[in-house]
Amino acid sequence: GAVVSQHPSWVICKSGTSVKIECRSLDFQATTMFWYRQFPKQSLMLMATSNEGSKATYEQGVEKDKFLINHASLTLSTLTVTSAHPEDSSFYICSAPPGGSFRGYTFGSGTRLTVV
C-alpha cells in the first residue's frame, strides 16, 4: 500500500516551454505533498510543500512564479516548471507523508527533466 505514482519519468523540453509533473497517491489520500529537487550526486532539497485546498508553501530561494504547484485534490499534486531553462534540468521527486497509522514516507519514482 501507500503508492505515489509520478509522471512522466523523464522529459526533454526546449528552453522557454513549460513542463508539468504529476504525482498521484493511488491508495491513500495525500493532504500534503512534498516536492524535492535533486542535482547529480547531491541530496534532496525541499522546494515546496503543497496542501490540498490551500496555497503551497515554498522554501526560501525557490521562485513561486517559476515552479507552480497545485494540489487539486486529495490524490493529485502537480508541479509545473514554467519557461524552463537549462539550469532547471534536474531530478524532481515528490513525497507524501503517511496518513493514519505511521508508515515510512512514500516517494514517487522521480522525473528527470532535461531542458535543451
Place this chain on the structure above:
Amino acid sequence: AQSVAQPEDQVNVAEGNPLTVKCTYSVSGNPYLFWYVQYPNRGLQFLLKYITGDNLVKGSYGFEAEFNKSQTSFHLKKPSALVSDSALYFCAVRDGGAGNMLTFGGGTRLMVKP
C-alpha cells in the same frame, strides 16, 4: 531546526564484509529517523525507520540501524554486503513534535566490490 549529517560521501566495502553507513542528527524534539536507498534515476525506497521502542531496528534487505540517543546517531549496518547493495543511501529525520517535513542528509554512496 532539524539537521542530518552523513560524514562519508562514499563507503567502499568488499562483498561479504560487514558495512556501516554513518548518520548523526539534530532535532529539538523526539527524533523520527529513516533510511532510504536510491538507485540511479529512481525515487527513494524505504529501508527502515525508528520512531520509538527498541534501539536496534531491522529493515528491508537485511539492513538494520541502531538508534543511539546519547550520540545522536542512527548508523545503518549490514552483516554481509552484496554487490547489489551498491547505491546511494540517505538518512533522514523528522522532528516528532513539529510537522511532517523530512530533512535529508547529503547521502552516502555505497560501493560493494566483488
